[in-house]
Amino acid sequence: MASAKRNFTYEEDDEPIHLKKPKQQLPSPPVLLNSADCDLDFNIECNGVVGYGLNEEGFGYCWSGARATVGITKGRYCFGCIVVSSQRVDTDDTELDQHNLCRLGVSRGDDAVGALGETKNSFGFGGTGKFSNSGNFFNFGDRFGVGDIIVCCIDLESKPFGSIGFLKNGKWLGTAFQFDVDSLGLGVADSPLGLGLFPHVLLKNVVVQMQFSVEQGLVPLEGFRPWALAVTDGNAVIGPSLSDPKDCELIMMVGLPASGKTTWAEKWVRDHPEKRYVLLGTNLILEQMKVG
Incomplete structure (x- = not known):
C-alpha cells in the first residue's frame, strides 16, 4: 500500500504549538503617591504609600498635598486612606482643631496640589467633617482623625451626573457631591497634563497610609473596583514622572x-x-x- 507524503516548510522562528510559551503581559504600573506631583515639603515613604508634610517650626502652619500616579477617565473606582498618626507641632496661636488635619478626595491632573476642594475640578472631604468644591465648604458625614480609615468612591458611569461619596471605618456616609463628568474634560487625547481624576490628599501635621488595592488592605464598596485595577481595565491615565x-x-x-x-x-x-x-x-x- 502506497503511503501518502505531506510536504511542509519549517522556519527557524516556528515552534511546535505544544512548545510555544504564552506571551507575557507587561505588569501594570503600581498606583502610588507621586513624587513628581506633590508639594515640595511633602514626603513619600514605604514604597510610595505613606505620606506626610514637613512639620518643623513654620511648616506646622502649612498644608501640603500630593496626588497619586494613576487617574481615571471612566468607571467606578475607590481608594482608601488611613490616618496613621499626628505630628507634634508648636502652633498654640491657632485653634486646636486646626493643628492636625487630613483632607481626602480627587482632583483633575492639572489642578494645584495645594488646593484640593478649592477649585472647580477638585473635590475633598476633610477631618473637620466638611466637604468642599470650588472653595465652598458644607457639613458632610463625621469628623475623622488618627486611627480612622476613609474610603473615597468615584462614580463616572452614572448619567447624567457622576458622583463622589465616602465610607468611614466601613460605614457608608453617603454621596457627598454630584458633578457633570463631561464638563471636567477627562480623557483629552494627547494631553500632557493627565486630564483624569486622581486620588489626592492634603495634609496638615498628620501621617497617612494609602490603600489603592485589596493587597494594601482596601475593602471596596460593593459596585466599585479597587483603584489599582483601572490600568488593566483601560480606564486610566498616568501622571507625570521624574524618570528623566x-x-x-x-x-x-x-x-x-x-x-x-x-x-x-x-x-x-x-x-x-x-x-x-x-x-x-x-x-x-x-x-x-x-x-x-
Whole structure:
C-alpha cells in the first residue's frame, strides 16, 4: 500500500504549538503617591504609600498635598486612606482643631496640589467633617482623625451626573457631591497634563497610609473596583514622572524689587502648564497657611 507524503516548510522562528510559551503581559504600573506631583515639603515613604508634610517650626502652619500616579477617565473606582498618626507641632496661636488635619478626595491632573476642594475640578472631604468644591465648604458625614480609615468612591458611569461619596471605618456616609463628568474634560487625547481624576490628599501635621488595592488592605464598596485595577481595565491615565532628570527645569529670577519679576514668572507659569512649574515665593507660603 502506497503511503501518502505531506510536504511542509519549517522556519527557524516556528515552534511546535505544544512548545510555544504564552506571551507575557507587561505588569501594570503600581498606583502610588507621586513624587513628581506633590508639594515640595511633602514626603513619600514605604514604597510610595505613606505620606506626610514637613512639620518643623513654620511648616506646622502649612498644608501640603500630593496626588497619586494613576487617574481615571471612566468607571467606578475607590481608594482608601488611613490616618496613621499626628505630628507634634508648636502652633498654640491657632485653634486646636486646626493643628492636625487630613483632607481626602480627587482632583483633575492639572489642578494645584495645594488646593484640593478649592477649585472647580477638585473635590475633598476633610477631618473637620466638611466637604468642599470650588472653595465652598458644607457639613458632610463625621469628623475623622488618627486611627480612622476613609474610603473615597468615584462614580463616572452614572448619567447624567457622576458622583463622589465616602465610607468611614466601613460605614457608608453617603454621596457627598454630584458633578457633570463631561464638563471636567477627562480623557483629552494627547494631553500632557493627565486630564483624569486622581486620588489626592492634603495634609496638615498628620501621617497617612494609602490603600489603592485589596493587597494594601482596601475593602471596596460593593459596585466599585479597587483603584489599582483601572490600568488593566483601560480606564486610566498616568501622571507625570521624574524618570528623566533632564525634564526638570529651574528658572531663577534676578532683579530689583518691584521690577516685575513675579508678574513675569506668573505669566510664564500660566503660559506653560505642561511644565508644571512651582513658583517659589512668599505667596506660595501664605497660600499653604490657609485655615480650613
